[in-house]
Amino acid sequence: MKTRWAVAAALILLCLGAALVAGCAREEAEESRVIKIGVAGPMQFVHGQHHWLGAEMAAEEINAAGGIKVGDEYYLVELVKIDTNELLSVEDATNAVERALAQDNIDLLVGTIRTEAAVAIQELMMDNEKIFITCGASLKQMADKVGQDYERYKYWFRVTPLNGELLARASLILLQYVGQVMKEDLGLEAPKVAVVCEEAAAGDALAAAAQQVIPSFGMELVGIWRPSPQATDMTAELTAIRGAGAQIIYTYLSSAAGVTYAKQWGELQIPAASVGINVESQAMGFMEATDNYGDFECSLNTYALVEITEKTVDWYNRFTERAGEFPTYNAGTYDAINIYREAVERAGTLETDAVIAELEQTRHTSAAGVQVFDENHDVIWGPGYATAVGTQWQNGELKCVWPYNWEGITYPGTVRYQIPPWVAEALQ
């Protein structure tokens, strides 16, 4: 009798144990059907906030649709927020990504903004053989590495922005367009151009390119000023530019100096149109930050509320509504995650080399244009691809002003560039 009870108890325990093991295994299998995506950026700053918001929108949409389809199974996206603090410390950035790799075991990394941090993180990700899609840093050399040592750097891709060389080309075309408007409207024969490029690696390239190209546009270069990226006062530079007789100021300002510059440019009513790259002017808070003196500032941008593609207006509005901010190029994390999703779904596996092979075949229509990677995994620029846009603050509203009949392209909703009224008045 006792033996029967003992056998029965053993059987029950065995069944319970088996059920428990089966349950755990299923739970583990369900848990493992998650793709962890690290979103790296300076989260206390607008750059990192846009990295995160773009990624969050993509993850929510993908998960709402059931997840990423890998073969016959669906994987949910789990985002890991990585506050890199990279604008203040490159070391903080690499430490944060190292922690995400070791502790959170991320499968993919998107984001980063500051060149020095992005380069260090690129090396870290290549060491770990994990895919890293940059959405923020523009250094061309990051892409050149793919061509130089494909086996090591094949895990790296860039979605936004265009690389520094292409940004220079596009922004100089924007300068040429503004120069043309000045010639037509004000009758200037050879507009005088002052170059203001902050002292940074990207600024060096742009200043050198501007020096070469401006005379070929039928314009006259009157001087180059190289303020610090952290300049808190630019009245001296602007006074000197006024003294040099400049009629157009071509800018490359990627940080705080851009706000200082635009505010003092408007307040001092410098009689020169301002055009080029002023990253801070892409933000919705620009007018408030400049106390409304930044009106008529014109800059190259990634997104604008025009029909760059059929997706642009809807996405732009959804992002703006959610963030309370216009999307900047850092919000390219949205496209990066969707491009990765498409590549994984085409590959039908999470195996890295297969996903890379599919990423290389990408042709993704996004809010910024049609995104295709070149042989160095860098996003291609030009008509039919991502062109970038020129935006200008016009009476407190951010308008798209370029492309404007450039290579046959004018995105529906684009308006003509407006010469700042005090500039027109001074030069007429």
Next chain:
Amino acid sequence: MLANILVTTLVNGAAYAMLAVGFSLIFGVGRIINLAHTAYYMLAGYSIFTLVRVAGLAYVPAMALSILLVTVVAVLCYKLLIDPMREHETTVLIITIALALVFQELMLKYFGGHFRSVPGVAEGSLSILGVQVTRQQAITCAVLAVILAAVWLLLHRTRFGLAVRATAQDMEAANLMGMDVSRIATLTAAVSAALSAAAGALVAPLNILEPHMWLNPLTIILAIIVLGGMGSIKGSIYGAAIIALSESLVIFLIPQGSFLKGAFSLLIMIIVLLIRPEGLFGVALEGER
């Protein structure tokens, strides 16, 4: 170009002088190198931003209230953190830099890394010697001049000023003569912080607010007070003028090297120190001691 350089020097030099004088004052009296000095400048800027943009106050009352608030915060910090450690100069140095970083992180936490601005009392620009300056810059210069003159009168025409100068010359002798040195140091800390806050309040509409805005002016005023002679008020004003002039010269004469204006100012400071290690007005101060 000469007029451009002179007017730009005047505009920038006034704000530097205001910050440097406050820094020198507390160093002269308390032998305190207060690295949180420009953090008070930042706090005043954010305080005005909050009072104007959030609470809807007008600029002038917001400015007055901000100077008062920052002065109270600074005196509390002085009494609680600095005064007990005053004898240990290195400790004070570390405490004040830590304090500045705490203020920076607090601003980052509550306001984020966004760039912000506050409206000034006057809009538009005017011409001085044919050079265009904003009305706010002109007003700021005038008010700064008045404040600096008031500080001079306070130090040279009042009993408090006499006590401050006596303490600055010889703290032990002042103590032996029956002066309440600790109280004088506290009041000087309050005046010093008020000057920093006033500089912040006046300059806030000209510049951009962001949590790291205290760092650049700190480097500049350190150069100014070392150049002028540690603890010398007159030296601070001369030092501010020299540094502002050197910055203007770089921008106007070497436009492609305008980012070097800070480095050039520091180079001038080094050259002066090689010739006069005690700074421009350091000898007189040592002689007085």
